Amino acid sequence: MLGNYVTFPELLLWIPFVMGLIVLLLKSAKAVKVVSLISVWLTLGVAVVSLVYALPAKEADYWNYNNVSYYWLRYIGSSFTLGLDGISHVFTLLTSLVFALVFMVTSGSSYEKPNAFYAMLLFWQSAITGVFVAFDVLVFYFFWIIVLVLTFFLMGRWGDSWKTGFAFKFFIYQFTGALLFLAAVLILYPYTVPVQADSAHSFTISAFFISPFLAGVQVRAFLLMAIPFFVMIPIFPFHTWFPGSSARSPYPVAMILGSVMVIMGLYGMIRLAIPLFSIAFEKFQDVIFILCVVSIVYSGFIALIQDDLKRLVAWASVTHVGIATLGVCSGNAVALAAGMFETINHGIIIAGLWMVMFIIEALTGKRSISSLGGIAKKSPGLAVFFFFVLFAVVGLPLTGSFYAKWHILEGLAGVSTVALVGLILGYLLTLLLMINIARKVFFGTVSEAVAMAGSMSVMQVIALVLVILAILILGIYPDAVTGLFKASVDNIIKRTGG
Template identity: 35%
Template sequence: MIALLLILIPLAAGLVSFAMKQGSAAKNLSLLASVVTLALALAAVSTSSAIVYDVAWLNDLGSRFTLKMDGLSKLLALLTAVSYPLIFAAVYNNEYKKPTSFYGLMLLAQAGLMGVFLAADVLLFYFFWELALIPVYFLSSIWGGEKRIAVTFKFFVYTFLGSLLMLAGILFVYFQTASHSFAMDAFYQVKLSGAQQTVAFWLFFIAFAIKMPIFPLHTWQPDTYEQSPTATTMILSGVMVKMGLFAVVRWLLPLFPLATEQFGDVVMILSIIGMLYASLIAIRQDDIKRLIAYSSIAHIGLMCAALFSGSKSGAEGAMIQMFSHGINVIGMWIIADQIEQKLGTRKMSELGGLAQKAPAMAILLVVMALANIALPLTNAFIGEFLMFSGIFQHSMWMAAAAGISIILAAVYTLNMVQKVIYGSLSTVSANAADIGGNVKLALIVIAVVIIVFGVFPQPMIDLTKDTVAGLFVKK
């Protein structure tokens, strides 16, 4: 029941928000709904018993409305639930045209995301996969920047094409299952030959790779992140890209072990190329949003490479990092949004000396930046450490190549920090004010999470244990 509520509350609140007349009422309702969802997610995470919800849906097709929560589902459901109140708090003072629709769509996207992480039936998973995409498409296209229509359309067509290929893959596997069922267990038990696995592996992987995104399918991402309203970008990069990684763990690795072994190296090499490529581009960026977008590609590439390394610690690290990266990147976006809202520019060359005018923001930005380069004592460290040890077990050379991106991450992140908050006060920064109550609260919560999990990451590791064990049982 708790699993169902995690989807139903945002869905219902979203629909109600559409029908509302007053923007401020919709805003408060959304905040309330997201807080309730967070409370439920926390309750779900703290229960040790199995959380299952199962009801008949499409009997003729062998598909049921089944929701299940294992460790990774809990972790990502928690990430979704945590990020929404933070986002809503951070953009509380922003003005949006047609706020009722804005908040309604945001909540519908949350319902879709929750569904993706909880679904234990492939067809249901596919439904939620799309349900999460459509609201985000509208959000980005209505409230986005100047080039929004073309950019978000590219994003939509790209991901929709990926989903359709996945649908072809799903159908292919479905007809191989013993009882023609879409249930997760039936899919896990299906025995496929090497050739069949190869076909299905690529059909699934292209969909997930577009979503993450993995080089060379990443071209939609920087433009979309830049053009979307920042609240939507936070969802996109904080939570939505985790759909791709999550789907790899849930639907790719357990289903196609032979193909994973065969093509794991290809995927890892693509991921590492993407990491280095994105990091190098990030160094040259002047726009803060684009910098964070490219840095995000690099981080996702590392997680993907670690998942395919075939080692326990790599998978564990990637799962922990999904959560940590989600939280950290939202923090970065909040600051980028604040700078844009307050100063009207995102160009680093025009900024400078913000620390003198906005000390609180400067301190929090440094915390986020340190987490972005995965310094010890921040939450990202443990994840990156485990991922690198996983990749190292697989291949020393890959670990070495991936390691370069850590150095590059330090270069572009610290460069940004230095240009934005230190140095002499620029003309644009001269009339800056420090961040206000809600934003400060959201950022402080993120900073606390960063440090607490940096010092004491054990709860996260414990949470992912059963998923990791499940992954390595089948082989």
């Protein structure tokens, strides 16, 4: 049945979308939440089941169930092509997992016009998944822009303050970047080889891979294409939209923004920018290293002086994603694989960190460090969970982050001293920051706000346990994930000649 009628990428794409439409029609807030929870669980289930078909034993069915292509704009060489390869598998799994976690954790809070809010979130999930499964550059761009527009509405409509222009700033920033991406694609387009008879050129990613791009074209296209990805990741100096947007967004949006959406940028680097433009990539590698290092160190220091927990997590996530970017852009097989693994870790860890902050604010009503303290006494469960996340963030053994961080270091050791120094500084700053939070927020005297705090809901506890499980699985058995994208990494390395 499956494969002949509908494939996994389609299911992952359409389940949230259709459920979102259903949610939009519901009136009661309770029904909205139940249906959207069912939707995210269903999507997560499909993502997990799809992994079965990624096993070597099922290789024969793999192509059948995981790729689909429809005619669309065929005369310009574009088609609605979706697929799940190793990289996409990991990223879609992460997306559905994080959405499920976020929906569970925030199920207790209420939002204005819940049906519109949750429908938007589900559409958002659909669009983000679309970015990860699109195998046609134009379709990729489509989903990318839809993600931006939906984020604009989610931030602006349900954000902290309506008067400020942060959602607007976010959109203009990102839209400009995305249009540069489009310009890059259009510059490459006349050099692509046709894959269908109907058009002289093609937009499918596979066509881009087999087309020869000259060095000059590569440099231009790489510069244009890297900008939107760096804006999204975000890397210094394109990061200015991020902390404000995170801090002012409603929690579910901020969580997903920090953990899944920024990963779209890294995904773009891995999928397109690095393998397509090997010559240009080599040329600009040092610049990228420097930008990443500046980004890591700069955001690490700024995170240290934050008082607002939302801003703090936002800056911490800039540091963390910078480390992953260093690995991804290393041009070295070990560090690249580790960087991709760290990207997955980033999604889970930062989501976990956001969840802690959300629960703290939900319980105490405060989110500034100065008005918090002694949570460990009041809510030991939360503290235990926080320490798991802390271990993961700083990269202690048994967490996936340890494996990733170690291998990024190992891979970069022979490549660049600057990157190495930046990396170590980044680890130290993160450690300092996390210990600082632990000291001020979880230990110390019990503050007034904390003394009044209630207790966590069952949903929240389940979500937290799931995060711990994910962290441990990634830490103890990293091959489960790295095995999925090993072939893809080898391909990229072969192209970049590293």
